[in-house]
Amino acid sequence: MTRTTLEAGVTRRDVLKVAGLTGLGAALYASGLERWLPRALTAEATNQVPFYGKYQAGILTPPQNHVQIVAFDVQTTRRDELIDLLKRWTRACARLTAGLPLGDSDSLYVPPEDTGEAEGLSASHLTFTFGCGHGLFADDRFEIGHKRPNLLRELPAFDLDQLDPKWAGGDLVVQICADDQQVVFHALRNLTRIGRGIVKIRWTQTGFQRSKAADATGGTPRNLFGFKDGTGNPDVSQPAIRNKHLFYQWQDGSPWMTNGSFLVVRRIQMHLEVWDRTILKEQERTFGRDRASGAPLGSKDEFASVTPSKRTARGEASLPKDSHTAVAHGSGEAQLLRRSYSYQAGINETTGALDAGLLFLSYQRSPEQFITIQRRLAASDRLNEYITHRGSALFACFGGIQKGGYIGDALFA
Ligand code: HEM
Structure with missing residues (x-):
């Protein structure tokens, strides 16, 4: 043909x-x-989200129902092999996000080009967001050592962290999101298959949120503690806010990262049993928000501004000083775009308790934004009693991919 x-x-x-x-x-x-x-x-x-554009898809894209984050270690030491893989991934992603299989050969005498489990399914708003960890620059193995942004290094240790090294690091990362979990898995499997011999999966984590279809009002999704999560995100539809808080600019020091963003991944276990025995008033004081409406305590509207100085008629602070909202908000200067999902991973073998929590994902122009907020939270967040940070990773995500270009091409130019 x-x-x-x-x-x-x-x-x-x-x-x-x-x-x-x-x-x-x-x-x-x-x-x-x-x-x-x-x-x-x-x-x-x-149900397509364009793969090419000024920014990578999966950052500004309204969160889909499912996420899978995969971190790869690069095995090859050859720059040309790595670039070739990024080109092959580019072609694959362009096809998959268009709802197409990886190939259409019908030959009975070679393995099918596509593994087939997404046959008949729509693109399901599939997006890929690629980034790299500081390990990719180590030893200058791909002649890019001098291009490592200064801010791309291990996140500092925070008080109360109980990190498991199995959820840390990675030379390359891909955030894969879609509204159908099978479409997500198909994408992950085929990227891995294409990368065999060049990259190897280091860790992968999945997350879910309530299906958009089940919530016709499209309201803010709730986390596993039953509270609306995402209300206080900055309005990144405004270019000025996007540029200030979200997307890296060339003057930040590494031109190849322009229109990219730093991605923080934290695996945060939520102790459901403890929470479920906590009275509602205390739950609301913990977040500083009304559980039903999501409004900050002392206000009626979910999107009312957070004003830690607001007082009740009796002169008490409406928003407890140590509530998650008050501490995370601080002076309001450091902001980030949270794009988190819930996770569940079976049970804790010793206690039989459900292992579940938040796959915290945030995008920001600089990791300092996350570090500033997390330092405050680790020091005085009332929520700390109910959560434990188990995993941590930081990546520099590339700017958008242009037609004719390939993932990360500005880094290798
Ligand atoms: C399991 C852990 C966590 C849970 C369950 C959680 C949940 C929430 C909830 C329910 C809100 C209020 C609604 C909203 O604005 O979205 C909130 C706000 C916020 N959270 Fe978290 N969060 C967690 C961890 C974190 C971490 C690790 C960070 C960053 C270091 C963070 C940063 C923020 C910020 C910046 C806000 C908005 C504050 C404002 O109104 O300005 N959260 N979170």
Whole structure:
């Protein structure tokens, strides 16, 4: 078969497969308007989030139902092999996010190009967000040692941390999100398969949130302690706020990271048994928020501004000083974009208690934003009684990938 290549290695046959049943694809081909096809089929029709753009998808994208974070160690010591892998991953991601299989060879005499479990499923808002850890720069093995941003190093130890090294580090990271867990797994499996011999999985963690479909109002999702989580995020739809808090700028020192962002991953166990025995008033004092509405104590509206100085009629602080909201907010200067998910990982073998918690993910222009807030929280957050930090990693995520380019190309230029 002659394969006429469209965007992202997408063939006519692929496009017709995606458009197929609606008849739209065939009609557009017949009229010679096929170049409009990908655009005509975006968003609602195909549940696609564009892979290419100024920023990587998966940061500003409204959180999908599922996440899988995977950290890889790079095994090869050859720069050209690593670059070749990033190019092959780019092609794969462009296809998968377009809802296409990795290939369409029907030969019975070679293993299928695609593992097949996502056949018939939509793109499900699949996104990939790639970044690198400080280990990628070590020993200058890929001739990029001099390009390590100063801020990309181990996060400092915080009081109360009980970190397990199995959730730390990694040369490369990929945050994979989608509304269908099978689509997420398929993506992870195929990236790993493509990378075999060049990279090896170091750790992977999955997370979930309540399905968007189950909440027609699209309200703020709740965490496993039953509270709305994400209310106080900065409004990153505003360019000025995005530039101040979220995306790295060239003048920050490492031009290759422009429009990228630092990703912090913390695995935080939540002690559900203890929480479930805690009276509601104390639960609300712990977060400093009303459980039902999500409003800061002393206010009625979920999105009311957080004012730690606000007093009740009796002169007491409405928002307890040591509540999570008050301590995290501080003066309001350090902000970050939280994009966290819940996790559950079976039981603690010794106690039989559920091992569950928050897969805390935050994006920020500089790791200092996270460090400032976490230092305050570790020192005086009332929530500390109910949680334990078990895992920690920091990555520098690349700027957006441009058509014709590849993941991380600015770093290797
Ligand atoms: C299991 C651990 C955690 C839980 C259950 C949790 C939950 C919450 C909840 C329910 C809120 C209030 C609603 C909202 O604004 O989203 C909140 C706010 C916040 N949390 Fe956490 N959080 C956790 C860990 C952390 C960590 C590790 C950080 C960063 C170091 C953090 C930073 C923040 C910030 C910045 C706010 C907004 C404060 C403001 O209103 O300005 N949280 N969190």
